[in-house]
Amino acid sequence: xxxxxxxxxxxxxxxxxxxxxxxxxxxxxxxxxxxxxxxxxxxxxxxxxxxxxxxxxxxxxxxxxxxxxxxxxxxxxxxxxxxxxxxxxxxxxxxxxxxxxxxxxxxxxxxxxxxxxxxxxxxxxxxxxxxxxxxxxxxxxxxxxxxxxxxxxxxxxxxxxxxxxxxxxxx
Numbered sequence: 001x002x003x004x005x006x007x008x009x010x011x012x013x014x015x016x017x018x019x020x021x022x023x024x025x026x027x028x029x030x031x032x033x034x035x036x037x038x039x040x041x042x043x044x045x046x047x048x049x050x051x052x053x054x055x056x057x058x059x060x061x062x063x064x065x066x067x068x069x070x071x072x073x074x075x076x077x078x079x080x081x082x083x084x085x086x087x088x089x090x091x092x093x094x095x096x097x098x099x100x101x102x103x104x105x106x107x108x109x110x111x112x113x114x115x116x117x118x119x120x121x122x123x124x125x126x127x128x129x130x131x132x133x134x135x136x137x138x139x140x141x142x143x144x145x146x147x148x149x150x151x152x153x154x155x156x157x158x159x160x161x162x163x164x165x166x167x168x169x170x171x
């Protein structure tokens with residue numbers, strides 16, 4: 001194939017690719033996959049940063065690697081919670097993924113993520129052992145501010161928290 005023919009073929013291919021990406025009927029937006037951008041990770045060694053914070057309630061044991069909760073030792077009247085905070089940078093809607101790394105010796109258990117101020121509760125029934133539990137949450141504040149969620153084991157079992165990775169959904 002001569003140089004002119006190669007240039008023409010490349011020009012046609014470029015035009016097709018450009019058209020497919022920009023044509024309104026091509027559905028580029030509707031079929032677009034969303035990604036996740038890391039905001040931060042909170043764990044026993046990293047409880048605060050410019051964009052994240054971690055608060056813990058009702059802890060039975062605390063090490064640099066994990067935090068243990070034990071409802072047999074800490075009374076049920078004491079909330080045993082992992083509370084991650086994220087700094088919301090503006091008044092625009094944001095979607096976050098909270099990835100909790102947890103462990104329990106129970107064969108199965110239940111966790112609840114509670115959004116404050118009537119934001120609702122998400123429940124997850126999971127098998128025992130080491131798990132990564134994902135929750136997707138939407139935030140629409142009137143301006144910049146901090147948002148938090150409370151994670152608890154509603155199954156009444158002993159459990160261990162290792163870390164929570166916080167990501168923001170990006171188009």
